[in-house]
Amino acid sequence: MRRKLAAGNWKMNGTGASLAEIETLMKSHPAPGVDVLICPPATLIGRAAALAEGHVLAIGGQDCHAEASGAHTGDISAAMLKDAGATHVILGHSERRADHDESDGDVRAKCRAALAEGLVAVVCVGETLDEREAANTLDIIGGQLAGSLPDIASAHDLVIAYEPIWAIGTGKVPTTAQIGEVHDFIRTKLEQRYGAGVGRSVRILYGGSVKGSNAAEIFAVSNVDGALVGGASLTAGDFSPIVSALEEA
Numbered sequence: 496m497r498r499k500l501a502a503g504n505w506k507m508n509g510t511g512a513s514l515a516e517i518e519t520l521m522k523s524h525p526a527p528g529v530d531v532l533i534c535p536p537a538t539l540i541g542r543a544a545a546l547a548e549g550h551v552l553a554i555g556g557q558d559c560h561a562e563a564s565g566a567h568t569g570d571i572s573a574a575m576l577k578d579a580g581a582t583h584v585i586l587g588h589s590e591r592r593a594d595h596d597e598s599d600g601d602v603r604a605k606c607r608a609a610l611a612e613g614l615v616a617v618v619c620v621g622e623t624l625d626e627r628e629a630a631n632t633l634d635i636i637g638g639q640l641a642g643s644l645p646d647i648a649s650a651h652d653l654v655i656a657y658e659p660i661w662a663i664g665t666g667k668v669p670t671t672a673q674i675g676e677v678h679d680f681i682r683t684k685l686e687q688r689y690g691a692g693v694g695r696s697v698r699i700l701y702g703g704s705v706k707g708s709n710a711a712e713i714f715a716v717s718n719v720d721g722a723l724v725g726g727a728s729l730t731a732g733d734f735s736p737i738v739s740a741l742e743e744a
């Protein structure tokens with residue numbers, strides 16, 4: 496059985512005042528029936544982790560450097576995230592692949608660094624609209640998985656997030672058949688790569704314009720083990736119904 500995961504990616508949003516949203520979320524779900532993760536900007540990780548201490552809500556980073564320390568101005572290592580209280584880290588988000596030219600190899604190196612520190616790596620893959628329209632989606636996803644994932648992973652330290660780039664922040668959501676096709680494909684690739692035991696246990700999240708209004712439908716799709724949510728994770732009011740929908744799925 497895979498434990499479901501509702502993950503929020505705050506991206507470059509949030510200041511100290513936003514911590515109240517985490518507090519409200521924890522009050523609304525004192526003992527959630529699913530895993531809940533919030534990935535605030537790095538500036539808030541320490542305070543968010545302190546706030547969530549004693550609650551099952553987990554706090555994660557949105558990126559880490561592949562190296563443990565050194566002359567990399569502005570970067571943050573996996574060890575630093577862990578030290579700040581993070582237990583998870585999002586890696587290879589399409590916005591980082593685009594804004595910071597991150598290659599599959601870069602993502603793989605970061606992933607290895609994260610796992611070495613005992614963080615759970617949430618590795619993102621997804622196709623552009625052009626790639627989907629050219630019927631290349633599965634090839635693209637297969638290539639990203641092959642290049643971005645480490646050779647050794649366990650059921651607990653790896654999560655995949657399928658985020659079609661054209662669905663991120665656009666209000667456009669793939670059909671449930673399209674989501675199911677990609678999630679089933681990712682499951683097969685994970686089983687081939689890590690063997691049936693681990694391959695069947697790694698969670699696969701869907702991300703891209705998930706909202707309270709469409710969450711239940713998405714969570715009913717096979718091999719969808721939760722969601723990675725951007726905009727609708729910024730307030731407890733928007734994120735709580737998604738957590739509830741996952742609990743009921």
Ligand code: 13P
Pocket residue numbers: 504588658662663664665666702703704705723724725726727
């Ligand atoms: P939205 O939920 O805002 O579409 O963002 C999805 C995403 O990129 C999460 O990582």
